[in-house]
Amino acid sequence: MSxxxxxxxxxxxxxxxxxxxxxxxxxxxxxSSSKAGLVAARSSVEIQAGCGVVxxxxxxxxxxxxxxxxxxxxxxxxxxxxxxxxxxPLDRERPDxxxxxxxxxxxxxxxxxxxxxxxxxxxxxxxxxxR
Numbered sequence: 001m002s003x004x005x006x007x008x009x010x011x012x013x014x015x016x017x018x019x020x021x022x023x024x025x026x027x028x029x030x031x032s033s034s035k036a037g038l039v040a041a042r043s044s045v046e047i048q049a050g051c052g053v054v055x056x057x058x059x060x061x062x063x064x065x066x067x068x069x070x071x072x073x074x075x076x077x078x079x080x081x082x083x084x085x086x087x088x089p090l091d092r093e094r095p096d097x098x099x100x101x102x103x104x105x106x107x108x109x110x111x112x113x114x115x116x117x118x119x120x121x122x123x124x125x126x127x128x129x130x131r
Contacts, residue, residue: 037088040079043072044088044102051109051117060114069110073120076103077127084128103128 050065050072061069079086080099087096103124110121 033083033086034089036079036083036086039075040086040088040099040102041090043075043079044090044106046072047076047106048109051113061116066116069113069117069120073106073110073124073127076106076124080128 046068050061050069076099080103084099086099088099088102089095090097090102107121107124110117110124113120
């Protein structure tokens with residue numbers, strides 16, 4: 001099984017596991033914060049996977065990963081702007097990662113994804129910059 005095949009299987013499985021683990025709030029809330037965290041987690045995983053698929057410093061996002069990454073960058077910007085203190089459940093070992101770290105890691109990954117990735121990294125930086 002190639003690395004791409006593995007990621008195609010693992011990303012949806014991770015998203016489903018996160019969704020099952022984080023639905024609703026244990027404090028009696030409607031779970032909107034949990035849902036926002038899951039959306040940000042999904043975007044983070046997809047950006048990391050999209051940039052991981054292309055590898056190397058001179059690589060570019062592929063035709064199939066570029067639209068996904070553009071959408072995920074928009075999602076991270078929106079999530080950050082709505083709640084800059086959001087905690088994102090990445091996995092069982094990291095259930096409360098600050099969205100600031102998610103954004104920082106996404107920018108670093110995008111900067112390794114060729115010119116299109118660097119363009120999206122700048123877009124993400126501008127989108128979360130203080131106004």
